[in-house]
Amino acid sequence: MTDISHASDVFTAGADALAEARRHQRIQQRRARVSAILRYAILFGVGLVMLYPLIWLVGASFKTNAEIFANPGFIPREPTTEGYVKGWETSTPYTFGRFFWNSFLIILPKTIGTAISCTMVAYGFARFDFPLKKILFGSVIAILLLPNVVTRIPQYILFRELGWLDSFLPLWVPSAMAGDAFFVFMLVQFLRAIPDDMEQAARVDGCNSWQTLLFVVVPMLAPALISVCLFQFMWTMNDFLGPLIYISSVDKYPVSLALKLSIDTTEAFEWNRILAMSVLTITPALAVFFMAQKYFIEGISAGGIKG
């Protein structure tokens, strides 16, 4: 009898401990849920604060000029596309399409040229031994550290002597000749992280250096090259100072200058036109970024971590 009651005591104690453990687990789960909700709320809040100007920009581009300053919210009370229609026409003889085309004429050769030239230079630095290699690579790093503004005046004089002022050439030719040390450096780091066995195998297979580069190295470099192209695309799209210095004819303005133009020429600023054109200006960069986001991150992180 005693034995049985003892056993039932043990059983009850066991059941109590189990119930306690379950209760404890429930509390923990609840805490984790509350903590997650809190974290996401903070993230959402901060994210919203950071993105609000952009959201407001898009909203305001559909407002009337009067409403922009009257209504701090981003949803327009009377949505209108007047900003886009009038903004597109611009106050010049050209439409905004012309300025987009100009930007495109700079970006295309610059991006392609950068990808090709930087790959060749980086391949040379990463894989070959040649006289003065260390000094030359040192100067690449030195250029990387040099503030852009230092070279503006000598470059301006050089391009003036070449007769390149008021043309697109000063804006893309230096980059297309591996003038952007940052990209060379980035690709060198990326290449150093790739073992050279495949290239040796290619040499044994009969490839010369160019064939090795084209058939074996470039495909492996693809993520880094996509990053290079994206960076170059965005930086060129956003570049204001370069075109401002070298381009003087309105018919050659890229979008960055054209935006400024609409502020200059109107006495009472038509803000909704400016905002509408700003939205159009950032659209290509955003679209390209979201499309290539995966490669972009892969490219910069691979270079950074492995290098």
Next chain:
Amino acid sequence: MARLQLRNLEKVYGGAFKAVHGINLDVEEGEFMVLVGPSGCAKSTTLRMIAGLEEVTAGEIRIGERIVNTLEPGKRGIAMVFQNYALYPHMKVRTNLAFGLRIGGASKAEAAKAVEEVAKILEIEPLLDRLPKQLSGGQAQRVALGRALIKKPDVFLFDEPLSNLDAKLRASMRVRITDLHKRLKREGMASTVVYVTHDQTEAMTMGDRICVMKDGHIMQVATPKELYHQPANLFVAGFIGSPEMNVIEGHVDGGAFRTGGQVIQLGEALTSRLTARPERAALGIRPQHLTLATGINGALSAQLRGVEFMGHEVYLHALLDGREVTTVASAAEYDRMDRSLDTIRLLPEAANIHIFDRDSGRNVSLRAQG
């Protein structure tokens, strides 16, 4: 098919470090030559010089009748299998195999036909449309082998091709490669092979001849059997064979070898073979030839220090005049042994004793060749 000759081949790095010291080596047509040695012995450097991936500082490399020193790797008539396969990661197996042929100017149809043939030989047909990252180690190794095979080169070069595989796969790949070599030879195809490894089992089981290297020098070139039974020097004696050969220091005195207080009778045949009687000598005897003795006559006494049970046999480690020696006993012998004693009696087989000059390392007791 072609023979490969190295003449006074040297490699100096940065004008200071001499990695390869003027080596001479002849690899006959259709021969499977294994370069073996510890890491840093320049076996891979030698192979890479033959491949053209490393510049030659001095000397000559001949493949067939051509001196290939300055030729590009692709023009030397060689194919190489790399340690980590080096398959092109962005190409499917099919394209990987065909790549060399296509670069060499073969048409698409020719390359496709060759790919089918090679895939059949290596049983990789189901893998042709996979990417290298979708292959297991053994599969990748076979594809790498196929990439070499498809080129029908004069000389195959292997750079430690099995070292990334697990033991079981390595054993089966060993057989596969030697079978393939025999098959090519039978069919009269290119089959001269230079195979680099640090694994003596690979060397002994695969090579027609083995070239043992140390610090950029060739120590001995011989058949596996000859290397085992007739090591030219102390290094080869110690490097080839498992467990390692026992080396007992002492000196030759008439027909006997004296070490500490003990005497080993060398026997008539061995004594007459000696080309020198070095003051500082070493007696080499493989553990397999140092047997457990039951009597006292002619036996050496040693203190038992440890026992390693290997299954069918037992390694006994003992101290002989302060130097460790190993002997191999069968499991049955070990069972019969009186294990209460910590002294064992060892009997060296006179026919398998080697005498080395400790200063030069040379074996002064080699049998006449032939």
